[in-house]
Amino acid sequence: MSKVVKYVAGTLIFGLFTEIVYQIYVRLNSKKEDKKCITEVLFFPDLKVACKAHFTSIEGCNNRHCRYTHSGNSLSRLYNYLTLSRKSLDVCVFVLSCADLADILILVHKRGVMVRIITDNEQVNVQGSQIWRLRSEGKFSCLFSGIIVRTDNSSFFMHHKFVVIDNEILINGSFNWTRQAITGNQENLVVMNDPEIVQQFQTEFENMWTEFDPRVTYMKTTEDT
Ligand SMILES: [Zn+2]
Structure with a gap:
């Protein structure tokens, strides 16, 4: 050779x-x-409301007399997951009246994350509802619109309570975004990143997002008349 x-x-x-x-x-x-893989269950009620500044800002909480807790709990875990979002945050919740959680949505929206919310029309104007604030305060420059909120205007409830983060993580359970749910009610949230389950919830969100598009609703109304 x-x-x-x-x-x-x-x-x-x-x-x-x-x-x-x-x-x-x-x-x-x-x-x-x-x-x-992520598999976690968050149970409520928490004894106290988690301090938003402590858990979500780099500076931390500067209030020496802070009345919120700096100990980790279910709400602080929820804060952590929501602020993990880098691309999209799709929120589907029946009642949204917790100002602290609305603040988190505005925070990630200002970071450039696409935040979309679906809720029930009958809950938009209830006392403490954050929907109008999200629609208006989400606008922070002429380059960006406010957070888009779509509603189920049927006579039935849009009763889901789930969030899909970056099309990768699902948070789903009984938890409405209210102060009462945080410190009063017995509630649960399951957090997971099983791709097949996440995709099914993402598809459900997209279907409802299209169904509750005001332009689609308007076209249906005009077709019926
Ligand atoms: Zn604090």
Whole structure:
């Protein structure tokens, strides 16, 4: 066997060996990624309302007489998940009257996250509702619109309470976004990132988002008349 043939054969074998090692490395690492699953359950009520500044701002809480808690609880975990969002935050909730949670939505909206909200029309004007504030205060420059809120205007309730974060994490349970739900009611939220489950909720959100588009509702109304 000539030296040239030996050299080519050696190079091919070495190339094949490094490719096999590389593929094994890639597969092992992809399996590690797969294992990073989120499964958590948050139960309410919390004893006290978690301090928003302490858990969501870099500066932390500067109030020496802060009346909120700096100890982690279910609400602080919810704050953490919501502020994890980088691309999109799709919120579907029957009642939204908690100013602290509305503040979080405005915060992530100002970071450039696309925040969309679906709620029930009968809850928009109840005492303490944050919907009009979200629609108006979400506007922070001429380049960005306020947070878009769509409502189910049928005679039935839009009774879901779920959030999809970046099309990757689902938060779902009994929890309405009210102060009473945080410190009074027995409530639960399941947090998970199972892709199949998340995708089903994302699809449900998109379907309702289209169904409750005011332009679609208007067209249906004009077609019926
Ligand atoms: Zn505080």
